[in-house]
Amino acid sequence: xxxxxxxxxxxxxxxxxxxxxxxxxxxxxxxxxxxxxxxxxxxxxxxxxxxxxxxxxxxxxxxxxxxxxxxxxxxxxxxxxxxxxxxxxxxxxxxxxxxxxxxxxxxxxxxxxxxxxxxxxxxxxxxxxxxxxxxxxxxxxxxxxxxxxxxxxxxxxxxxxxxxxxxxxxxxxxxxxxxxxxxxxxxxxxxxxxxxxxxxxxxxxxxxxxxxxxxxxxxxxxxxxxxxxxxxxxxxxxxxxxxxxxxxxxxxxxxxxxxxxxxxxxxxxxxxxxxxxxxxxxxxxxxxxxxxxxxx
Amino acid sequence: xxxxxxxxxxxxxxxxxxxxxxxxxxxxxxxxxxxxxxxxxxxxxxxxxxxxxxxxxxxxxxxxxxxxxxxxxxxxxxxxxxxxxxxxxxxxxxxxxxxxxxxxxxxxxxxxxxxxxxxxxxxxxxxxxxxxxxxxxxxxxxxxxxxxxxxxxxxxxxxxxxxxxxxxxxxxxxxxxxxxxxxxxxxxxxxxxxxxxxxxxxxxxxxxxxxxxxxxxxxxxxxxxxxxxxxxxxxxxxxxxxxxxxxxxxxxxxxxxxxxxxxxxxxxxxxxxxxxxxxxxxxxxxxxxxxxxxxxxxxxxxxxxxxxxxxxxxxxxxxxxxxxxxxxxxxxxxxxxxxxxxxxxxxxxxxxxxxxxxxxx
Numbered sequence: 001x002x003x004x005x006x007x008x009x010x011x012x013x014x015x016x017x018x019x020x021x022x023x024x025x026x027x028x029x030x031x032x033x034x035x036x037x038x039x040x041x042x043x044x045x046x047x048x049x050x051x052x053x054x055x056x057x058x059x060x061x062x063x064x065x066x067x068x069x070x071x072x073x074x075x076x077x078x079x080x081x082x083x084x085x086x087x088x089x090x091x092x093x094x095x096x097x098x099x100x101x102x103x104x105x106x107x108x109x110x111x112x113x114x115x116x117x118x119x120x121x122x123x124x125x126x127x128x129x130x131x132x133x134x135x136x137x138x139x140x141x142x143x144x145x146x147x148x149x150x151x152x153x154x155x156x157x158x159x160x161x162x163x164x165x166x167x168x169x170x171x172x173x174x175x176x177x178x179x180x181x182x183x184x185x186x187x188x189x190x191x192x193x194x195x196x197x198x199x200x201x202x203x204x205x206x207x208x209x210x211x212x213x214x215x216x217x218x219x220x221x222x223x224x225x226x227x228x229x230x231x232x233x234x235x236x237x238x239x240x241x242x243x244x245x246x247x248x249x250x251x252x253x254x255x256x257x258x259x260x261x262x263x264x265x266x267x268x269x270x271x272x273x274x275x276x277x278x279x280x281x282x283x284x285x286x287x288x289x290x291x292x293x294x295x296x
Numbered sequence: 297x298x299x300x301x302x303x304x305x306x307x308x309x310x311x312x313x314x315x316x317x318x319x320x321x322x323x324x325x326x327x328x329x330x331x332x333x334x335x336x337x338x339x340x341x342x343x344x345x346x347x348x349x350x351x352x353x354x355x356x357x358x359x360x361x362x363x364x365x366x367x368x369x370x371x372x373x374x375x376x377x378x379x380x381x382x383x384x385x386x387x388x389x390x391x392x393x394x395x396x397x398x399x400x401x402x403x404x405x406x407x408x409x410x411x412x413x414x415x416x417x418x419x420x421x422x423x424x425x426x427x428x429x430x431x432x433x434x435x436x437x438x439x440x441x442x443x444x445x446x447x448x449x450x451x452x453x454x455x456x457x458x459x460x461x462x463x464x465x466x467x468x469x470x471x472x473x474x475x476x477x478x479x480x481x482x483x484x485x486x487x488x489x490x491x492x493x494x495x496x497x498x499x500x501x502x503x504x505x506x507x508x509x510x511x512x513x514x515x516x517x518x519x520x521x522x523x524x525x526x527x528x529x530x531x532x533x534x535x536x537x538x539x540x541x542x543x544x545x546x547x548x549x550x551x552x553x554x555x556x557x558x559x560x561x562x563x564x565x566x567x568x569x570x571x572x573x574x575x576x577x578x579x580x581x582x583x584x585x586x587x588x589x590x591x592x593x594x595x596x597x598x599x600x601x602x603x604x605x606x607x608x609x610x611x612x613x614x615x616x617x618x619x620x621x622x623x624x625x626x627x628x629x630x631x632x633x634x635x636x637x638x639x640x641x642x643x644x645x646x647x648x649x650x651x652x653x654x655x656x657x
Contacts, residue, residue, distance in 0.1 A: 095399035118578035263420035
């Protein structure tokens with residue numbers, strides 16, 4: 001019984017890591033309709049930023065986190081404004097866009113590979129004291145990770161529902177044309193989305209490597225499946241859905257691992273996604289069924 | 297001379313195998329619009345299966361490798377098993393992956409699958425010997441034919457090319473049949489095609505299975521040539537190479553795959569292996585991948601249909617002359633003829649794709 005509760009505790013930790021990435025992914029996907037596979041590449045970049053700042057230069061971890069977030073946000077905005085915009089202007093289809101983003105991911109990944117000399121770098125990070133919460137024992141850094149997940153969720157919900165920017169974001173996600181004709185500066189809103197999404201992507205990359213303790217050019221691609229699965233599972237554009245889906249995936253992964261089948265834990269998470277695709281495909285229906293266009 | 301002969305025969309074998317892969321992906325993406333980012337998984341399935349069914353029961357050579365399905369099967373059976381395994385896995389995955397969901401979701405699901413299955417095979421050493429992979433797979437028939445390695449290389453290259461020729465004929469026949477036309481119909485206008493009674497999900501599933509069979513076959517051929525297979529051989533980026541070959545050659549044009557395969561996997565990825573190491577080992581590989589990625593993005597931007605795109609389909613003369621007389625191509629043809637043939641006649645209504653110039657000669 002204690003093992004079960006402990007496993008649930010670990011599940012919540014991995015859920016928080018997935019959730020931060022999934023919320024960043026889903027908010028951008030919901031608004032621009034770009035299924036952005038280069039998210040993985042950007043996460044790798046942010047993981048290397050924390051490695052270089054916190055591990056090599058000895059900068060405070062919170063400052064490193066901020067730098068990684070800002071770096072990832074800047075990179076994402078840059079890609080959104082240059083690469084994606086160019087393709088959107090050329091009339092690239094939705095399904096071609098997903099191919100473009102994968103190409104971009106490959107380019108970023110191997111650029112990082114070239115710069116990082118094809119090595120895996122280990123991260124030594126003081127996990128802090130252990131705390132006992134009921135039957136669950138978590139390290140300080142794990143508790144902070146859960147805290148970051150909760151703070152990001154609350155901040156995003158607050159942003160979406162309490163501010164004018166959030167209102168504009170939601171309006172644009174529903175109908176970009178109508179939003180534009182109501183005087184919403186759609187261009188600026190899209191920029192804001194890239195910025196938020198990129199920042200969350202950076203934070204997710206950092207807490208992922210702080211938990212997994214190593215970084216290489218494949219880091220982002222290892223983490224990306226969970227992020228996309230949570231975003232699709234939770235329903236596009238919904239931070240609430242993303243956090244629930246992340247909880248489900250995190251718990252399933254940890255429970256399967258605790259049952260001694262750790263090789264199958266990510267497969268089990270994928271199984272959940274498949275069941276959802278089969279049983280409840282609303283929101284993932286074909287573009288013909290729901291009119292969807294690129295908004296850039 | 298010996299080195300060059302060895303190198304060139306190896307390139308010929310790789311060319312043939314990549315060509316098979318390109319035809320498989322072209323059938324799926326070019327003709328049907330299925331973005332199969334998990335292609336390499338099916339190739340790997342074929343490779344593993346072809347390997348384990350010749351290695352003998354579990355222990356393998358010297359009992360240092362562990363795997364499922366171990367057996368000692370004679371020459372052509374492993375290839376058939378590989379083909380069947382590729383088709384079977386494609387069928388299972390297709391049951392959920394090619395349903396009527398948005399194509400970008402489909403692509404993402406396939407990519408996730410590719411990444412996760414790789415992790416699975418890496419971490420569960422009981423399936424296909426984990427990270428180390430399977431090795432010591434013998435060359436088929438080398439001892440029976442009594443050939444030296446250098447001669448055998450060329451015999452194997454010819455064997456691969458012969459299989460390519462057979463597969464080409466089959467694929468080309470399929471693509472030109474009414475079944476092939478219905479593939480293009482669901483690719484361009486799924487709603488219109490459905491109104492003619494075409495079942496898009498079923499067609500996509502069939503295409504995935506046929507493509508998976510070719511993928512399994514190519515994997516089997518590859519593993520029997522190189523003699524080993526491990527997770528390092530099937531990262532998601534490998535799918536990308538073949539996809540880039542399809543994009544560069546010409547989407548929906550089987551002959552153009554020759555050009556695409558020559559340019560991308562052979563010239564960009566194989567020829568630089570001649571170059572000496574610069575700065576550190578692995579840098580040239582990384583640069584090659586960046587070039588492939590940029591090439592892929594560049595083609596999607598400038599020529600998303602490739603260098604030699606699909607040619608416009610011409611209806612059989614009998615039908616088209618009849619339609620010329622009637623002059624109501626778009627109205628009568630889809631109704632009167634059986635499914636498939638005249639569906640291209642709906643192209644004028646096909647909107648975006650037609651606007652992008654796909655239909656021009």
